[in-house]
Amino acid sequence: xxxxxxxxxxxxxxxxxxxxxxxxNNQYVFDPFVKYFKAISFPIIAAGVLYYLxxxxxxxxxxxxxxxxxxxxxxxxxxxxxxxxVIRVIAPIAQDQFSRFYDNLPRMIEEVERIxxxxxxxxxxxxxxxxxxxQSAQDQLLNSMKDITIGFTDFIINTVASVVQFVFxxxxxxxxxxxxxxxxxxxxxFITQFFKEGKAxxxxxxxxxxxxxxxxxxxGQLLVSFCVGVLLFIGYVIIDLNxxxxxxxxxMMTNVIPFVGPYLAVIPALLVALxxxxxxxxxxGIIMLIAQQIExxxxxxxxxxxxxxIHPLTIITLILAAGSIAGFLGLxxxxxxxxxxxxxxxxxxxxxxxxxxx
Numbered sequence: 001x002x003x004x005x006x007x008x009x010x011x012x013x014x015x016x017x018x019x020x021x022x023x024x025n026n027q028y029v030f031d032p033f034v035k036y037f038k039a040i041s042f043p044i045i046a047a048g049v050l051y052y053l054x055x056x057x058x059x060x061x062x063x064x065x066x067x068x069x070x071x072x073x074x075x076x077x078x079x080x081x082x083x084x085x086v087i088r089v090i091a092p093i094a095q096d097q098f099s100r101f102y103d104n105l106p107r108m109i110e111e112v113e114r115i116x117x118x119x120x121x122x123x124x125x126x127x128x129x130x131x132x133x134x135q136s137a138q139d140q141l142l143n144s145m146k147d148i149t150i151g152f153t154d155f156i157i158n159t160v161a162s163v164v165q166f167v168f169x170x171x172x173x174x175x176x177x178x179x180x181x182x183x184x185x186x187x188x189x190f191i192t193q194f195f196k197e198g199k200a201x202x203x204x205x206x207x208x209x210x211x212x213x214x215x216x217x218x219x220g221q222l223l224v225s226f227c228v229g230v231l232l233f234i235g236y237v238i239i240d241l242n243x244x245x246x247x248x249x250x251x252m253m254t255n256v257i258p259f260v261g262p263y264l265a266v267i268p269a270l271l272v273a274l275x276x277x278x279x280x281x282x283x284x285g286i287i288m289l290i291a292q293q294i295e296x297x298x299x300x301x302x303x304x305x306x307x308x309x310i311h312p313l314t315i316i317t318l319i320l321a322a323g324s325i326a327g328f329l330g331l332x333x334x335x336x337x338x339x340x341x342x343x344x345x346x347x348x349x350x351x352x353x354x355x356x357x358x
Contacts (some may be wrong), residue, residue: 047176051184052218054079058181072181076174090245097246101272108275206347213343217336225255228295232265235287241269242276255295257331260319262292314338 054075061071188207192200229252236244251265266288273280318338322330 043172043176046173047180048214049218049222050079050173050177051180052215053222054181055184055215056219068182072178075181076178090249094246094249097243101243101246104275108271202351206344209343209347210340213339214336217339221256224295225252225261228252228255228262228265228291231291231294232269232287235291236269236284239280239283239287241280241284242272247272257319260316260331262288 057075057078058068058071061074062068066074188204191207192204195203229248232251233244233248236248241247247269250268251262254261254264257264266284269284269288270281273284315335318334319331322334
C-alpha cells in the first residue's frame with residue numbers, strides 16, 4: 001500500500017494541510033517572508049504580464065535573425081510609444097470626462113432622491129411592512145452614494161501617501177522585464193539540468209504546458225478586453241453618450257475580470273444614460289449586448305481558443321470565493337491561478353495513467 005500513488009498523494013495532501021496549519025498558527029515566523037513576497041510581487045507580476053504580451057514581437061524578430069538585445073530595444077520603444085500616446089491623447093480626455101462626472105455626481109444623487117420621493121408619494125398598493133423594508137433599503141443606498149462622494153477625497157489622500165512606494169516598485173518593472181525577455185527561455189534548461197533524462201523531459205513538458213496556459217490567458221484576456229473597450233467606445237460615440245471614453249475605459253478594465261466583468265462595466269453606463277435621456281438606457285443595453293455577443297462568439301474563440309476549458313459555473317464559484325478572500329486582486333488572478341493548478345493536476349494524472357502506475 002505504501003507504494004501506491006493514491007496513498008502517496010494522500011500523505012502529500014496531509015503534509016500540505018499540516019504546513020498551512022503551522023503557518024497559520026505561527027504567522028510571526030513567516031511575516032518577513034510574506035513582506036518580502038509582497039514587496040517583489042508587483043514588479044514581477046507586472047513584468048510577467050508585459051513579457052507574455054510582447055514575447056510574440058520578440059519571436060517575430062527572431063525569425064529574421066535579429067539579435068535579442070535589438071529585439072528587446074524595439075519592444076521597449078514600442079511600449080514607450082504606446083505609453084506616450086496614452087498619456088498625451090487619451091489621458092487628458094478621460095481625466096476631463098471623469099472630472100465632469102464627479103462634479104455632476106451630487107446632482108445625480110439629488111435626482112435619485114427626488115424620483116424615490118415622488119414614487120413614495122404615489123405608492124399606496126404595497127403593505128406597510130414591505131414599504132418599511134423598501135424605505136430602509138433606499139436609505140442605505142442613498143447613504144452609500146453619499147459616502148462615495150465624501151470618501152473619494154480620503155481615497156485620493158491615501159493614494160497619494162503610497163505614491164512614493166509605488167513609483168519605486170514601478171521603476172523595478174523594466175529591470176525584471178528586460179531580463180525576462182533576455183533570459184526567460186533559459187529557465188527551463190536551467191531547472192531540468194538537475195534531474196535525470198526521463199524526469200527532466202517530464203518537467204520540461206509540464207513547464208511548456210504551464211507556459212502555454214499563461215500565455216493564452218494573458219494575451220487573450222487583455223486583447224479581448226481591448227477589443228470590448230473599442231466596441232463600447234464606438235457604440236457610446238454613435239449614441240452620443242456622455243463620458244463615452246471614460247465609460248469605455250472602465251468597461252475595458254472590468255472585462256479583465258472573467259464572467260462578471262461585463263456586468264460591472266454596464267452599471268455606470270446605464271446610470272449615466274438614465275440621467276442623460278431615459279431612452280438611452282435601452283441603447284446602452286443593446287450596445288453592451290452586441291459587444292458581448294461579438295466578444296463571446298467571434299473574438300474569444302479565435303484569440304483564447306479552448307486552452308483553459310473552464311466551466312462558467314466553476315468561474316463563478318472561484319470569483320465569489322476569491323473576491324471575499326482577496327478582494328479585487330483575487331477577482332483578477334483567481335482564474336489564471338486555477339488554470340495553472342488545473343494544468344499541473346491534469347499533467348500529473350496523464351503521466352501516471354500512461355505509466356499504468358495509478
